[in-house]
Amino acid sequence: MVTLSEENYLKAIYHLGNQGDNTVSTNAIAEQIEAKASSVTDMVKKLADKQLANYIKYQGVSLTEEGRLTARTVIRKHRLWETFLVKKLNFSWHEVHDIAEQLEHIKSEKLIDKLDDFLDNPTHDPHGDPIPDKHGNYTKIKSKSILEIKPGNQGVLTSVKDSSKAFLKYLNKNELALGDSIKVVDFEPFDESFTIETKTKTITISKNVAKNLCLSI
Amino acid sequence: MVTLSEENYLKAIYHLGNQGDNTVSTNAIAEQIEAKASSVTDMVKKLADKQLANYIKYQGVSLTEEGRLTARTVIRKHRLWETFLVKKLNFSWHEVHDIAEQLEHIKSEKLIDKLDDFLDNPTHDPHGDPIPDKHGNYTKIKSKSILEIKPGNQGVLTSVKDSSKAFLKYLNKNELALGDSIKVVDFEPFDESFTIETKTKTITISKNVAKNLCLSI
DNA sequence: TTAATATTTTAGTCTTGACTAAAAATATTT
DNA sequence: AAATATTTTTAGTCAAGACTAAAATATTAA
Ligand SMILES: [Mn+2]
Ligand SMILES: [Mn+2]
Ligand SMILES: [Mn+2]
Ligand SMILES: [Mn+2]
Numbered sequence: 001m002v003t004l005s006e007e008n009y010l011k012a013i014y015h016l017g018n019q020g021d022n023t024v025s026t027n028a029i030a031e032q033i034e035a036k037a038s039s040v041t042d043m044v045k046k047l048a049d050k051q052l053a054n055y056i057k058y059q060g061v062s063l064t065e066e067g068r069l070t071a072r073t074v075i076r077k078h079r080l081w082e083t084f085l086v087k088k089l090n091f092s093w094h095e096v097h098d099i100a101e102q103l104e105h106i107k108s109e110k111l112i113d114k115l116d117d118f119l120d121n122p123t124h125d126p127h128g129d130p131i132p133d134k135h136g137n138y139t140k141i142k143s144k145s146i147l148e149i150k151p152g153n154q155g156v157l158t159s160v161k162d163s164s165k166a167f168l169k170y171l172n173k174n175e176l177a178l179g180d181s182i183k184v185v186d187f188e189p190f191d192e193s194f195t196i197e198t199k200t201k202t203i204t205i206s207k208n209v210a211k212n213l214c215l216s217i
Numbered sequence: 218m219v220t221l222s223e224e225n226y227l228k229a230i231y232h233l234g235n236q237g238d239n240t241v242s243t244n245a246i247a248e249q250i251e252a253k254a255s256s257v258t259d260m261v262k263k264l265a266d267k268q269l270a271n272y273i274k275y276q277g278v279s280l281t282e283e284g285r286l287t288a289r290t291v292i293r294k295h296r297l298w299e300t301f302l303v304k305k306l307n308f309s310w311h312e313v314h315d316i317a318e319q320l321e322h323i324k325s326e327k328l329i330d331k332l333d334d335f336l337d338n339p340t341h342d343p344h345g346d347p348i349p350d351k352h353g354n355y356t357k358i359k360s361k362s363i364l365e366i367k368p369g370n371q372g373v374l375t376s377v378k379d380s381s382k383a384f385l386k387y388l389n390k391n392e393l394a395l396g397d398s399i400k401v402v403d404f405e406p407f408d409e410s411f412t413i414e415t416k417t418k419t420i421t422i423s424k425n426v427a428k429n430l431c432l433s434i
Numbered sequence: 435t436t437a438a439t440a441t442t443t444t445a446g447t448c449t450t451g452a453c454t455a456a457a458a459a460t461a462t463t464t
Numbered sequence: 465a466a467a468t469a470t471t472t473t474t475a476g477t478c479a480a481g482a483c484t485a486a487a488a489t490a491t492t493a494a
Contacts, residue, residue, distance in 0.1 A: 220450080220451090222450080222452095252452070253452080253453065253454085255452090255453075255454080255455095256451070256452055256453070259451075259452085260451075260452095263450095263451095274459090275458095275459060
């Protein structure tokens with residue numbers, strides 16, 4: 001049995017491992033999970049005891065195959081519930097993360113399979129992130145941050161790198177949503193801002209915003 | 218903040234208090250919650266500290282107004298989730314209780330309000346139990362156990378007193394479901410069994426089964 | 435290549451919610 | 465009314481998962 005707290009650690013290690021090499025530092029986990037480094041050391045030992053993580057003192061943590069699958073299962077649940085909340089209960093995409101943080105720990109394989117079917121087996125959640133299937137597999141849509149796109153090119157907004165409430169609300173305010181067709185029309189070197197054009201309007205966005213918007217070309 | 222464990226105790230005290238006078242013994246709670254009496258004493262003190270229960274040593278426990286409302290809110294969530302599982306995810310009524318035991322602790326008022334609307338504000342759960350509204354109010358359908366019904370009378374099966382998996386599976390096997398029109402045709406004093414007639418068939422049921430089937434006349 | 439700094443681990447505490455065993459209070463019999 | 469049985473509470477433990485402070489290790493800079 002994997003506890004709620006263990007699930008949260010596995011998820012954190014998984015996410016951190018995916019952006020860099022696969023071995024993660026105690027401090028990085030501590031920051032992600034908002035706990036102290038000493039608490040992380042304790043938990044990481046437990047995960048290693050349960051064969052969910054590889055851990056060598058002072059050298060960081062990585063997930064075992066079993067740990068990785070467990071992490072993906074939690075992520076699958078999180079993203080399916082987010083999809084449910086938006087598609088069926090009409091929540092906005094900025095409201096669902098905190099509720100999904102709770103729902104992702106509900107234990108029932110049958111429930112998740114049925115929820116998956118009820119939602120017509122979605123492949124991506126409301127933030128454009130891929131939903132693993134029940135074996136933990138998924139394919140990420142190839143997309144590029146606007147930062148890396150040269151003026152003149154265009155694509156469809158398929159995911160956001162930052163899913164924070166503040167950022168999503170900013171996008172709501174500026175009427176930018178997943179699926180929108182976006183053309184990059186200008187880049188201003190002075191402040192590294194971009195000017196982009198949608199079906200309905202042209203707006204200028206900061207470097208920080210550009211970085212977090214991913215288009216598939 | 219009310220913890221998951223506190224919510225379970227409030228629910229137990231509420232259910233026990235409803236069948237008898239409103240004051241409940243330590244032992245009764247212990248049995249309901251499957252814990253030892255000493256653990257109950259500890260928790261009951263915490264509930265009293267938080268103004269959720271009235272407690273006098275050796276004299277039993279009752280809920281305060283606030284405790285009662287909290288209990289009803291948990292019960293509301295439990296029954297709404299059970300309804301969701303049966304109506305939307307096509308679970309059978311004998312499968313939903315254990316999952317609802319987990320879901321009832323998810324904290325988000327907005328979620329429950331939206332779930333309620335999504336289900337078209339149901340008044341009763343899959344076992345015929347009333348669903349409190351967001352103020353904790355509900356009206357129970359008037360119904361009588363078959364035990365108290367004289368042969369010759371008939372009514373509609375509106376709830377079951379026992380929601381255990383074993384009993385619900387028995388009803389599935391015998392194709393008895395809520396909403397069925399049932400006529401009591403005979404009572405056999407020797408073993409206190411009843412013979413009942415539905416639209417499709419006539420069957421004999423034991424006293425124990427009869428006791429747990431409630432018809433509204 | 436030391437010295438200073440940063441990271442990580444250890445040791446010891448705390449809280450929550452459980453437990454056992456023993457003591458105290460209440461209830462039931464004789 | 466006393467003896468016995470039952471219920472309830474108290475006292476002391478335990479495990480999980482967090483914390484602080486101090487020690488150990490690793491990294492970076494002088
Ligand atoms: Mn999320
Ligand atoms: Mn998401
Ligand atoms: Mn139930
Ligand atoms: Mn029910």
